[in-house]
Amino acid sequence: MTPLGRALGYLAMILVGIVVVTPLLWLVIMSVSSTRDLTSLPLHWIPQRLDFSRYHRLLSLATNSDGQIFLFALRNTLEVAAGAVVVSFLLAMPAAWLISRREGKLDRLLLLVVATYMLPPLLFVVPLYRILSGFSMLNSPWGLMIADSTIVLPFTTWLLKGGIDSIPAELEQAAAIDGANLWRIWIMITLPLARPIISTTILFGVLIVWDEFLYAMIFTSDQSAQTLTVVIADLANGRVSDYGLLATAGILAALPPVIIGIFLQRALVAGLTTGGVKG
Amino acid sequence: MLGRRTLLLLLPLGLGLLAVIGWPLVQTVWLSFTDAQLGDATGNFVGLANYAHALRSHGFRHALQVTLTFSLSTVIIEMILGLLIGLLLDLPLRGRNILRGLLLIPWALPTVINAMAWRVIYNPDFGALNALLTQTGIIGAYRSWLGEPGVALTAIAAADIWKTFPFVALITLAGLQNVPRELKEAALIDGANAWGRFRAVILPAIITPLTIAAVLRIIDTIKVFDIIWIMTRGGPANATKSLSIMVYEQAFSFGNAGYGAAIALLSVAISVVLIGGYMRVSRAQPATA
Numbered sequence: 135m136t137p138l139g140r141a142l143g144y145l146a147m148i149l150v151g152i153v154v155v156t157p158l159l160w161l162v163i164m165s166v167s168s169t170r171d172l173t174s175l176p177l178h179w180i181p182q183r184l185d186f187s188r189y190h191r192l193l194s195l196a197t198n199s200d201g202q203i204f205l206f207a208l209r210n211t212l213e214v215a216a217g218a219v220v221v222s223f224l225l226a227m228p229a230a231w232l233i234s235r236r237e238g239k240l241d242r243l244l245l246l247v248v249a250t251y252m253l254p255p256l257l258f259v260v261p262l263y264r265i266l267s268g269f270s271m272l273n274s275p276w277g278l279m280i281a282d283s284t285i286v287l288p289f290t291t292w293l294l295k296g297g298i299d300s301i302p303a304e305l306e307q308a309a310a311i312d313g314a315n316l317w318r319i320w321i322m323i324t325l326p327l328a329r330p331i332i333s334t335t336i337l338f339g340v341l342i343v344w345d346e347f348l349y350a351m352i353f354t355s356d357q358s359a360q361t362l363t364v365v366i367a368d369l370a371n372g373r374v375s376d377y378g379l380l381a382t383a384g385i386l387a388a389l390p391p392v393i394i395g396i397f398l399q400r401a402l403v404a405g406l407t408t409g410g411v412k413g
Numbered sequence: 414m415l416g417r418r419t420l421l422l423l424l425p426l427g428l429g430l431l432a433v434i435g436w437p438l439v440q441t442v443w444l445s446f447t448d449a450q451l452g453d454a455t456g457n458f459v460g461l462a463n464y465a466h467a468l469r470s471h472g473f474r475h476a477l478q479v480t481l482t483f484s485l486s487t488v489i490i491e492m493i494l495g496l497l498i499g500l501l502l503d504l505p506l507r508g509r510n511i512l513r514g515l516l517l518i519p520w521a522l523p524t525v526i527n528a529m530a531w532r533v534i535y536n537p538d539f540g541a542l543n544a545l546l547t548q549t550g551i552i553g554a555y556r557s558w559l560g561e562p563g564v565a566l567t568a569i570a571a572a573d574i575w576k577t578f579p580f581v582a583l584i585t586l587a588g589l590q591n592v593p594r595e596l597k598e599a600a601l602i603d604g605a606n607a608w609g610r611f612r613a614v615i616l617p618a619i620i621t622p623l624t625i626a627a628v629l630r631i632i633d634t635i636k637v638f639d640i641i642w643i644m645t646r647g648g649p650a651n652a653t654k655s656l657s658i659m660v661y662e663q664a665f666s667f668g669n670a671g672y673g674a675a676i677a678l679l680s681v682a683i684s685v686v687l688i689g690g691y692m693r694v695s696r697a698q699p700a701t702a
Contacts, residue, residue, distance in 0.1 A: 135504065135505070140506070143501060143504050143506050144506060144508075146498075146501055147501065147506060147508060147509065147512055150498055150501070150512060151511075151512055151515060153575070154512075154515050154516060154518070154519060154575075154579070155515060157530060157531070157534060157575065158518060158519075160534065160541050161530050164533070172539060173538075173539050175539075176544060176547075176548060177539065177541065177544035177548075179544075221429075222429075224425065225425040225426050225428075225429035226425075226426055226429075228421075228422040228423070228424075228425055228426070229422060229423050229425065229426035229427070230426075231422065232419060232422040232423060243423075247426075247430065250430075250434050251629075251632060252632050252681060252684050252685070252688075253434075253438070253681055254635075254636040254638070254657060254660075254677060254680060254681065255636070255638075256636075256638065256657055256660045256661060256664075256673075256677050257437075257438065257441050257674070257677045257678070257681065258433075258434070258437040258438070258441065259661075259664065260440075260441065260444060260451070260664055260670045260673070260674065261436070261437035261438075261440035261441055261444075262433075262437050264440075265436075265437070280433060281433075283429070283433050284433045284434050284437075287426075287429055287430065287433065287434075288430075288434075291426060316418070341521070344523055345523045345524055345525075347524070347525050347638075347639045347642075348638055348639065348661075352665070362523075363523060363525040363526075363639075366525055366526060366529055367525055367529070367642075367643055369529070370528075370529040370532055370533075370643055371643075377533050377536070377539065380529060380533060381530070381533065384526040384529055384530055387523065387526060388521075388522050388523060388526045391521050391522070391523055392517070392518055392521045392522065394521065395517055395518075395520060395521025396514070396517055396521070398521075399517055399520070399521075399583060
């Protein structure tokens, strides 16, 4: 590289870095600035003193406090995520294994499953609303879990199939010759070897549920089922005028997915790069 | 010929998909041919009236225009920015791993939180963007970025691009890192010019991931709901009312479940057309879809 090219490269990197970091840094600063600093004109960029009280407020369980709303939403999000991920895994695993082992013969089926991603959640909202209300599952984490499975299930099938592709079928065949039935082969060989892809799939499912907003907004109505995205949307819609509290809630709710994302990116990016879905 | 074991293995997924996707989808398609309201169970069959009404209505055409403007502008800018920054990160420069780590944060940030953060930044009275631009003398007075019909959609698109270009950059980079270093060096020694090297060595490595990224982004942006709902709810004066916002409004604010279903299905048709067009243009092998 020429010195000029190198200098331009560094300049571009610094620019990109500033664009990415500035909004994030501002979110952090807002979360520890006093409301007076945040609403002063001209704006005080640097807080006069650090104020961590909002973190304390959101992480304490006093009755009817913002903290209670936030922590209940965290609990609901975790419940819905766990449920949707487990159900999706149990339903998708046998089919994903079969599609993988039939090497191409069932790829059309996989494509059909993945194509459901094109359907906007709004397409399902009215029928799902009626189904859930028929089973008295509105405003319940269980109902939301079923609704979120419409998004998690296709992704789970796709990721699991790609992962099982990389486990040599010969290992399973050897066990079959020794007389092991399919159930034993899965327990002894396939599932242990598929552990990396299973954890990727689980984390990715959690990420999807953590991100989900539309179903959560329509199918839940109070603390017993509302998830973090709904609570944050509520806050943003003017239930509080303390922007610092909004920023704090955003940071706390974003921490788990960002940490998961750092773990996941290698696996996910690799899947996309090699063209995880072939059809 | 499907064996019994095959059927048994496909059954859990099949039943699951039928229950949470197939059955609701059938109901939505049926709804779109009726005048059903949100509260009542069935409604009357009206044939294609909902579709005809949508295609003739000014509201639908406006929402379609908003959706396409948002989709095409964000996807094109994200792809170009992401490609350039992916190429940048593949250069042997110090600190690139730090930048790569930073790019993960917007990518992993939940959409609702991103939307909330930018709504606060765009705030007309106390927002950081107004403060920054007035204190540096770029604008004279505070503006209402999300309150002006001519600016709101651009402001939302900028927030979306900020969150999503890192995704494109990261997968471009991953594609480039699959190219053996010797190959990149050999192309350099052969004296091929920059464009020639790009076409022969770089492009084949990134075309598949870029195609997948573009398809995913087109789908996501045609469906766009969350970010617009949080930032403007479709306002001001319908300037940011996308098809999804219109579907929501028809079904849940006005109770026109049948009409809403028809618009939702029309938006799926648009996704299919756009992706088909994109595949034809990029001449990607069908195997990469």
